[in-house]
Amino acid sequence: MAKVIATVNMKGGVGKTTLTVNIATCLAKIHRKKVLVVDLDTQISATLSMISPAEFAKCRKENRTLRSLVSQAISHYGVQINDPEEKIYQIKDLVIPHVCKVQGLDLLVGDIDLYDEFLVSEMLYNRSLLYEEKQTFQQTWSKFEQTLIKGILASAMKSYDFIILDCAPGYNLITRSSLVASDYYLMPARPEPLSVVGIQLLERRIERLREVYREDNSVNIQLLGIVFSMSAGFTLSRYYQKVMDRVAADFSSAKIFKTKIPNDVNVAKAVDNFVPASLANPNSGGAKAFAEVTVELLKKLEISLGKKEQTSRLSLVDLE
Numbered sequence: 001m002a003k004v005i006a007t008v009n010m011k012g013g014v015g016k017t018t019l020t021v022n023i024a025t026c027l028a029k030i031h032r033k034k035v036l037v038v039d040l041d042t043q044i045s046a047t048l049s050m051i052s053p054a055e056f057a058k059c060r061k062e063n064r065t066l067r068s069l070v071s072q073a074i075s076h077y078g079v080q081i082n083d084p085e086e087k088i089y090q091i092k093d094l095v096i097p098h099v100c101k102v103q104g105l106d107l108l109v110g111d112i113d114l115y116d117e118f119l120v121s122e123m124l125y126n127r128s129l130l131y132e133e134k135q136t137f138q139q140t141w142s143k144f145e146q147t148l149i150k151g152i153l154a155s156a157m158k159s160y161d162f163i164i165l166d167c168a169p170g171y172n173l174i175t176r177s178s179l180v181a182s183d184y185y186l187m188p189a190r191p192e193p194l195s196v197v198g199i200q201l202l203e204r205r206i207e208r209l210r211e212v213y214r215e216d217n218s219v220n221i222q223l224l225g226i227v228f229s230m231s232a233g234f235t236l237s238r239y240y241q242k243v244m245d246r247v248a249a250d251f252s253s254a255k256i257f258k259t260k261i262p263n264d265v266n267v268a269k270a271v272d273n274f275v276p277a278s279l280a281n282p283n284s285g286g287a288k289a290f291a292e293v294t295v296e297l298l299k300k301l302e303i304s305l306g307k308k309e310q311t312s313r314l315s316l317v318d319l320e
């Protein structure tokens with residue numbers, strides 16, 4: 001089963017998409033993993049980091065974007081589908097396989113318009129009135145939030161080693177549903193105060209999500225780590241150290257990636273060519289850093305999965 005990893009920060013402009021597409025590329029190209037990138041941000045930055053605007057326009061015209069799956073999930077929520085003539089889309093029907101000509105790297109194209117918030121609210125309100133034992137609007141909303149992205153990903157779980165979700169900045173319905181559907185989350189950040197605030201805000205909201213779904217134990221998401229991308233002109237200075245000290249006060253050193261992504265013009269140039277830097281210039285400082293971050297990520301996953309296995313064994317001993 002795929003490990004689902006959400007890349008997320010409350011603040012934009014912290015290198016979230018760049019981290020997503022380059023880690024995905026390294027996992028597929030260097031480590032021979034099967035990886036699906038899902039672009040959940042209406043800025044479609046992940047999409048345009050891997051395909052050209054012309055290819056995106058073609059996908060959108062043919063309804064081969066994430067919007068089709070989200071619209072289907074909204075219209076079918078809580079409804080039994082019995083019409084044999086109706087086309088039910090799955091991820092495999094829409095993904096671009098071997099994107100950037102990398103074997104094992106697939107992309108589910110994003111969209112500039114994923115859903116209409118008013119129509120979703122109206123649908124959920126009406127659904128809350130349909131149950132024999134009336135549910136509150138909040139209960140209906142939470143159930144939809146819990147199943148939206150998880151349901152979209154369900155058909156692809158056995159086809160990939162990793163599904164990496166490029167989430168939008170902020171904390172909208174799609175981002176919350178993505179976090180609920182994920183096993184882990186990565187937090188990209190820059191050595192700047194507002195970026196650190198974004199980390200703190202996100203942590204508080206994820207803890208609230210865990211509280212909402214604590215009873216059915218459906219949210220088991222864990223922080224895989226914080227990856228710092230250096231801003232222009234930043235070095236290991238006193239200012240940088242002060243920012244790092246603030247982060248270290250809230251998180252253990254094991255949750256902060258040792259590798260920092262340098263400020264490298266080659267990373268920006270790669271986006272101009274609609275390919276990740278790890279492919280466009282694999283010998284650049286930025287590309288090498290992404291490769292090192294990917295190795296760290298795999299090690300952190302190995303440690304996490306080992307701890308889970310150990311916990312399961314201890315639970316079995318307790319039962320015996």
